[in-house]
Amino acid sequence: MKELVDYIARLCRKPPLFEPGEPRFWDDPHISKSMLKAHLDPSHDAASRRPEIIDATIDHLFASGFLREGLRVLDLGCGPGLYAERMARRGARVVGVDTSERSLDYARNSAAQAGLDIDYRHMNFLDMDFEHEFDVAIQIYGELCVFSNEMRDKLLRAVCRALKAGGVFIFDVTTRTLRTKKGISNRWYLSDGGFWRPGRHLVLEQGYDYPEKDVWLDQYIVIDEMGLKVYRNWYHDYSMETLEPVLKAAGFVVEKVWDDLTGTPYTGAGDWLAVAARRTG
Numbered sequence: 001m002k003e004l005v006d007y008i009a010r011l012c013r014k015p016p017l018f019e020p021g022e023p024r025f026w027d028d029p030h031i032s033k034s035m036l037k038a039h040l041d042p043s044h045d046a047a048s049r050r051p052e053i054i055d056a057t058i059d060h061l062f063a064s065g066f067l068r069e070g071l072r073v074l075d076l077g078c079g080p081g082l083y084a085e086r087m088a089r090r091g092a093r094v095v096g097v098d099t100s101e102r103s104l105d106y107a108r109n110s111a112a113q114a115g116l117d118i119d120y121r122h123m124n125f126l127d128m129d130f131e132h133e134f135d136v137a138i139q140i141y142g143e144l145c146v147f148s149n150e151m152r153d154k155l156l157r158a159v160c161r162a163l164k165a166g167g168v169f170i171f172d173v174t175t176r177t178l179r180t181k182k183g184i185s186n187r188w189y190l191s192d193g194g195f196w197r198p199g200r201h202l203v204l205e206q207g208y209d210y211p212e213k214d215v216w217l218d219q220y221i222v223i224d225e226m227g228l229k230v231y232r233n234w235y236h237d238y239s240m241e242t243l244e245p246v247l248k249a250a251g252f253v254v255e256k257v258w259d260d261l262t263g264t265p266y267t268g269a270g271d272w273l274a275v276a277a278r279r280t281g
């Protein structure tokens with residue numbers, strides 16, 4: 001017992017920046033099922049945004065001219081294809097990549113039923129090796145925030161390579177405003193089956209703030225009869241002051257900024273920052 005308590009106490013200490021937790025999250029057999037359910041639930045924004053916001057995002061990106069019929073679009077972390085399908089319906093030629101086989105299975109079936117030609121690929125976008133193939137790359141719902149500086153720069157370089165000369169990367173990131181609004185969670189609960197596990201499990205949830213780095217960690221220790229696992233969701237928040245040099249170093253120039261991807265004018269005080277950055281080379 002002492003060993004277990006010591007172990008949990010050690011896990012509850014603030015970990016070093018971006019120390020990984022359990023590697024299987026998006027593609028865990030049970031968690032991916034819970035996640036797909038969350039993606040498809042139109043009543044909340046937990047995994048994907050609500051349908052009316054997704055519609056408004058696609059409307060905005062077509063109306064502003066960043067997306068157009070015939071363009072080749074790379075959807076990074078496409079999930080169940082909620083954006084990919086809407087873009088394909090308007091004539092974009094979409095390649096969607098994701099690590100969740102479960103989301104991709106759903107996306108492929110849904111596209112087939114709708115008669116849409118979308119190329120879904122099971123791929124870690126950190127390992128992608130597309131070369132000058134796309135007019136536009138999108139990455140929606142803050143996925144860039146989950147990476148350490150090194151991994152983020154690697155991803156940005158890969159996105160830059162994937163784009164044709166003059167291609168555009170459109171994405172959103174969270175700001176400190178959102179983080180401080182949400183606040184630090186510190187709670188535990190016992191579940192008879194839910195998001196983390198199909199059967200009975202205990203969840204110890206704790207948030208850690210690294211304000212000097214604009215980084216935040218939501219940590220979940222999940223205990224069931226099979227053992228204990230620690231999941232770590234890291235978030236690096238940005239402002240235009242911190243984001244612009246990062247994009248520049250990766251070969252992009254910022255072309256347009258909004259407070260969100262539906263095109264809300266930029267104030268710099270929003271919960272989100274949405275960016276269209278053009279490949280310079």
Ligand SMILES: C[S@@+](CC[C@H](N)C(=O)[O-])C[C@H]1O[C@@H](n2cnc3c(N)ncnc32)[C@H](O)[C@@H]1O
Pocket residue numbers: 026039047048049076077078079080082083097098099100103123124125126139140141143
């Ligand atoms: C927050 S969800 C957003 C999904 C989608 N963009 C949306 O807004 O509906 C992040 C997605 O990225 C995928 N993902 C996470 N890490 C990935 C990686 N390294 N390579 C490819 N996909 C990844 C997850 O499986 C998940 O579908």
